[in-house]
Amino acid sequence: MNDMNDKNEKIFSRRVVQWYLSTKRRSLPWTQNRSIYNVWISEIMLQQTRVSTVIPYYNRFVKRFPNVQSIVDSNMDEILYYWSGLGYYARARNIYETARRVVKDFKGVFPLDFQTISSFPGIGRSTAGAILSISENLSFPVLDGNVRRVLIRFFGLKGIKSQIEKELWSIVDRLVPKVDSRIFNQGMMDLGSEICLPLKSPICQDCPLEKDCFSRNMKLIKPESSIFHDRKNRYLKEKEVQLLILIKKDRFFLKKVLKGRIWRGLYIFPEFYSTDQLRLFLKKFDLIYPKDQIIKMKPILHSFSHIKLKIFPTKITIRKRNDQFSEHIKKHGIWYDMSGKQKIGIPKPIYSLMKEIINFSNSKKSF
DNA sequence: AAGTCGGGGCG
DNA sequence: CGCCCAGACTT
Structure with missing residues (x-):
């Protein structure tokens, strides 16, 4: 047979x-x-x-x-x-x-x-x-x-x-x-x-x-x-990325991924490949201000099939008006409010981060 | 022929 | 952590 x-x-x-x-x-x-x-x-x-x-x-x-x-x-x-x-x-x-x-x-x-x-x-x-x-x-x-x-x-x-x-x-x-x-x-x-x-x-x-x-x-x-x-040594490569989580009145600033292969067409937090890059961006748009709350969150590991990504999230809650940044957003991103009305693609780890932040702030409010 | 592309679930 | 999942496409 x-x-x-x-x-x-x-x-x-x-x-x-x-x-x-x-x-x-x-x-x-x-x-x-x-x-x-x-x-x-x-x-x-x-x-x-x-x-x-x-x-x-x-x-x-x-x-x-x-x-x-x-x-x-x-x-x-x-x-x-x-x-x-x-x-x-x-x-x-x-x-x-x-x-x-x-x-x-x-x-x-x-x-x-x-x-x-x-x-x-x-x-x-x-x-x-x-x-x-x-x-x-x-x-x-x-x-x-x-x-x-x-x-x-x-x-x-x-x-x-x-x-x-x-x-x-x-x-x-x-x-x-x-x-x-x-x-x-x-x-x-x-x-x-x-x-x-x-x-x-x-x-x-x-x-x-x-x-x-x-x-x-x-x-x-x-x-x-x-x-x-499946390939052997699939997590051989490890990468690190800084993600900037800008929050304004329960809305998250998201940018569309325009090039590259991973997550193309989806919306993610602005990414930086060094803390210097991140600082430069904040300075450029005058986002650091005494009233803004800056929190470095705990790093997150996200595994792709071939890369292990270590995400360093920095959370900034904007409490002031910023016209320069508002103009920038119109061209390069959106304010996303998690109500589900904005129908866009969002990768799992980004969505998880948003949910974690919302849940945390809600649980704080209830106490 | 080998590398790339997500995310989850299970042992 | 390693392996697997109703594989296809690019390099």
């Missing part, structure tokens, strides 16, 4: 499909109404993001944006508002760009062609396959982290990354059935997440593929799938 041939492929697929249909499946928001639009949004959100994390974001997003036209009629700030906290914000930009193309080139009707949707930003081979198989039951394979792990273990694959990757695509391409590709792909992913566990040892006695699995009943010592999308 480990040797692939026509018959064994069919047995493999049938076992996965049977297993999927025979067990109680959790119902997910995007499988209730499997419109290609819904599945597209869900698949983009699910890239490198857990199902349980995605669910509330997905529900909010499709409620506000029920179709591609509603996305095009909105703007990037509002889309990033609904994406705030999910991470990988380029995905939100990709959704906007794709929606724009679908309206412009396809009259707002999401195309069902593999090559076409693969050409949209943020949709690679696996996501294109997931969209077309889950929404339309078209026979395309999916190769995500779960499917990878199941296949690597079942066939006992090892070697260099690029070779395995090629081999895996060749395998799923032959395994995906002509009919029931939807069930098969979802079955493979669920097998990976529920049975063929990544960290804990797999529950082989519940696996429909156990009998012929190369790695059956393996004792999991070291995870093997990390070679794919």
